[in-house]
């Protein structure tokens with residue numbers, strides 16, 4: 001690949017949201033083509049993804065639904081460059097991830113993708129503000145600018161009074177708010193959320209989901225969320241199902257909802 005993917009400008013949606021159906025389809029931000037992923041266990045090989053095809057357009061909100069063990073986390077890890085497929089390819093803003101060096105892949109993740117995990121994955125020895133600022137420090141952002149952004153984001157997620165708290169001094173919902181702020185600090189175009197409400201009670205889960213959706217609309221983000229929970233998936237205008245290692249089913253259309261041309265499969 002002649003051009004490193006990390007040199008792609010960090011473009012985001014217009015902030016208008018996915019728009020009305022008369023709006024022309026936005027360009028794909030992410031494409032998966034015939035993705036195959038196998039895990040090797042000694043002599044045995046478990047084929048978890050068996051040819052996943054997915055086109056996700058800028059500004060889309062897609063839920064990937066599937067039973068426990070269906071391969072949702074595996075797919076999100078591939079889409080976000082945390083792991084590599086055995087076959088097939090992933091294009092981010094039209095450019096393949098394949099062939100990127102470890103360093104370039106890690107730059108790609110740092111600059112272009114925000115991750116939100118079920119178990120938050122905060123560093124226990126850092127306080128909320130330091131956790132949020134970490135990806136900015138990795139991106140070599142000016143420390144004062146990183147702190148300014150971190151404080152602003154923590155205030156946005158409702159934790160203005162908890163900035164100096166360590167993860168163990170925060171509730172699960174608060175930890176997930178910190179993780180959301182951390183995911184946003186480098187202003188990624190894409191947020192990948194893996195069961196973001198999976199460890200939370202239903203009311204807190206609803207609050208976290210609402211927060212994610214508000215922030216997505218404010219910033220024109222593309223959001224891809226994996227869930228096994230139909231009630232959570234129901235919040236997404238577009239839902240696909242991962243069954244037997246492939247994407248199944250049509251993308252349902254809500255007549256009054258956001259544009260659904262954002263997702264194809």
Ligand SMILES: Nc1ncnc2c1ncn2[C@@H]1O[C@H](COP(=O)(O)OP(=O)(O)OP(=O)(O)O)[C@@H](O)[C@H]1O
Nearest residue numbers: 039040048066067068069070071072073074075228
């Ligand atoms: N590193 C690994 N080595 C071997 N097998 C793995 C590995 N990671 C995942 N698997 C297996 O791959 C399958 C898919 O796992 P994955 O975590 O992607 O599913 P999931 O749909 O996210 O499940 P859940 O909803 O329970 O988190 C599972 O059967 C799992 O046991």
